[in-house]
Amino acid sequence: MADITVTEYLLLHQKQSPHATGQFTGLLYDLILSGKTIARRITKAGLLDILGGTGEVNVQGEDVQKLDEIANRIMIYRMERCGALCAMSSEEEPELIRVRPEFPHGDYILVFDPLDGSSNIDANINVGTIFSILRRPDGNRGEVALEEVLQQGVRQVAAGYILYGPATMLVFSTGQGVHGFTLDPGVGEFLLSHPDMRIPQQGHVYSVNEGNWKNWSAATRDVIDWFHNCPSPTGSPYSSRYVGSLVADFHRTLIYGGIYMYPPDAKKPDGKLRLLCEASPLAFLAEQAGGKASDGMGRILERKPDKLHARMPLFIGSADDVTAVETIYAKHA
Numbered sequence: 001m002a003d004i005t006v007t008e009y010l011l012l013h014q015k016q017s018p019h020a021t022g023q024f025t026g027l028l029y030d031l032i033l034s035g036k037t038i039a040r041r042i043t044k045a046g047l048l049d050i051l052g053g054t055g056e057v058n059v060q061g062e063d064v065q066k067l068d069e070i071a072n073r074i075m076i077y078r079m080e081r082c083g084a085l086c087a088m089s090s091e092e093e094p095e096l097i098r099v100r101p102e103f104p105h106g107d108y109i110l111v112f113d114p115l116d117g118s119s120n121i122d123a124n125i126n127v128g129t130i131f132s133i134l135r136r137p138d139g140n141r142g143e144v145a146l147e148e149v150l151q152q153g154v155r156q157v158a159a160g161y162i163l164y165g166p167a168t169m170l171v172f173s174t175g176q177g178v179h180g181f182t183l184d185p186g187v188g189e190f191l192l193s194h195p196d197m198r199i200p201q202q203g204h205v206y207s208v209n210e211g212n213w214k215n216w217s218a219a220t221r222d223v224i225d226w227f228h229n230c231p232s233p234t235g236s237p238y239s240s241r242y243v244g245s246l247v248a249d250f251h252r253t254l255i256y257g258g259i260y261m262y263p264p265d266a267k268k269p270d271g272k273l274r275l276l277c278e279a280s281p282l283a284f285l286a287e288q289a290g291g292k293a294s295d296g297m298g299r300i301l302e303r304k305p306d307k308l309h310a311r312m313p314l315f316i317g318s319a320d321d322v323t324a325v326e327t328i329y330a331k332h333a
């Protein structure tokens, strides 16, 4: 395949997408630059004394890793200056971040998880940055209100992630399919490596933290048991895989098919994952790739968050596998 850089791809598609204005292309470009900067820091982490925790706990009640903080700062610094945004929301920040008056403003809102899977960092396991791009409701001017950010996922203009793994990959969608780019570290460019990614209709892998079994409802146990007992398309049982980095577990699901699940449990009645910065962007990608994303009852993309850090159960991946989960929960309802 001829080498198509992400910059070339964005410029080529700028004309075709209703959202892809020069401002929007610039936003994606700066997002990619932030991702490359984070990738560089992660690659050197073991050498620079930036592994481990900061000793602080974030707004989610989780231990903050040094790289969480570094990735968060890189994103906020770069993206506040990109000229396309009026506000941002980060998993690591309790409040909405409004672009300060000294920087140029645009109509877009960026929601992100600067480093997903950060509890895996010290073990050199894949982590990633997840992003969701929303647009300010038409005509709104002045200071951004929280309500403008609390949008349903169907209204996302674009979503994606940068996966820092054996290779650094950028996977995103602007609503015209899902496309994957791999970073060529020699030249520092992302090259189109996975055009038009599609999730198989049914997979052969289920992915869930089964350590939560004793806290699950009878319905959730039935869901997991279904994957223990149902033959996969190959006739063999489903395999179990769980990295513990949502972005890595999702990427595998996108490539091979199957299902990733973070169900509700007695300790976490809304599950663990954040709707705006984790579930919603990945749901957008899943649907664009021909898969499904559900909270067990219905479509994630139709759920409207009631607060910035609202959580939601997540079942995401191959359409048939997600439908099987919804059918089991419906029987228990």
Ligand code: AHG
Binding pocket: 062, 091, 113, 115, 116, 117, 118, 119, 209, 244, 245, 246, 247, 272
């Ligand atoms: P983050 O590192 O951004 O806080 O997200 C952690 C999330 C997600 O990446 C992963 O799938 C999930 O937490 C794992 O949770 P458990 O350890 O409860 O399985």
Ligand code: MN
Binding pocket: 091, 113, 115, 116, 117, 246, 278
């Ligand atoms: Mn996360």
Ligand code: MN
Binding pocket: 068, 091, 113, 114, 115, 116, 117, 118
């Ligand atoms: Mn995170």
